[in-house]
Amino acid sequence: MSEPTDPQADSHRRSPIGWALMTCSLALVFGLLGLLVYKVAQGNPGKGLLASIREGKKPMAPEFRLKVLWRHTETWNTRARQTLADGRISPSELRGTPVVLNFWASWCVPCGREAPRLTASAIAHRGEVVFLGLDVKDFSGDARKFLRTYKANYVSVREGGSRSYDAYGLTGLPETYFLDSRGRIVSHVLGEISRAQLESGIETLLRN
DSSP, X not given: OOOOOXXXXXXXXXXXXXXXXXHHHHHHHHHHXXXXXHHHHXXXXXXXXXXXXHTTOOOBOOOOOEEEEEXXXXXXXXXXXXXXXXXXXXXXXXXXXXXXXXXXXXXXXHHHHHHHHHHHHHHHTTTTSEEEEEEESSOHHHHHHHHHHTTOOSEEEEESSSHHHHHTTOOSSOEEEEEOTTSBEEEEEESSOOHHHHHHHHXXXXXX
């Protein structure tokens, strides 16, 4: 007959393994927690950008380099047109000229309502301000149909992902950013832009 096992002694014999397992479990939990916090923080990188704009700090516009979706330069100046040689556009290439950057999508109803205001303003400020559309979360075919429908007279680029959407701190569509000739964001309009807001933003650009 085998001798009875001493539970206390057995517990002591297993304790190094138990401690190791517990340590690994805690490390895993804290690692996952840290990753979660990092992901949440990275999920809205543009939050600080919007705060800087509201505080009047004129932050630099986040960089992107996107393929041109709509190559209409009727209202662009000669210098801006030269940036289209490689079929891509970035904010840094447009420095030297104020920019009205409009985020939009074909499925966005307010985008359709504001489109005629943007094209009219682009004509009114032809040569002195560059209008640039950035189509996001959209199909390229639908986007081109939208631009044809509203007779867009300025260039639009397209991003298939959400990198620029996140970098600029967007919470929806449309949104419009006003970049001065140094590439700094001096003003921002959330949602459908009115004619008064558009002209006010451009006036601010031309003063900088």
